[in-house]
Amino acid sequence: MPKTCRKTAISACRVALQIIHSYIISAPDELREPLRNMTRMQLIRTPGSWKPSASEYRNVTNVYRIALKSLA
Numbered sequence: 001m002p003k004t005c006r007k008t009a010i011s012a013c014r015v016a017l018q019i020i021h022s023y024i025i026s027a028p029d030e031l032r033e034p035l036r037n038m039t040r041m042q043l044i045r046t047p048g049s050w051k052p053s054a055s056e057y058r059n060v061t062n063v064y065r066i067a068l069k070s071l072a
Contacts, residue, residue: 016071017043023071027064048072 047068
């Protein structure tokens with residue numbers, strides 16, 4: 001059973017990183033440039049540490065920040 005759980009967790013991490021990469025590709029330039037050359041671990045830690053305001057949902061950059069934080 002633990003082997004199955006580990007395999008599922010690894011698969012979920014891989015999918016989350018693929019989604020993060022696709023969001024970065026379509027993100028605005030001001031957000032894309034700093035994230036472009038980060039390692040996998042940096043791509044998880046950096047958006048995870050952001051504190052985007054949910055009240056600024058009309059700002060495209062902030063929407064991407066919220067989405068990336070939820071995946072990280």
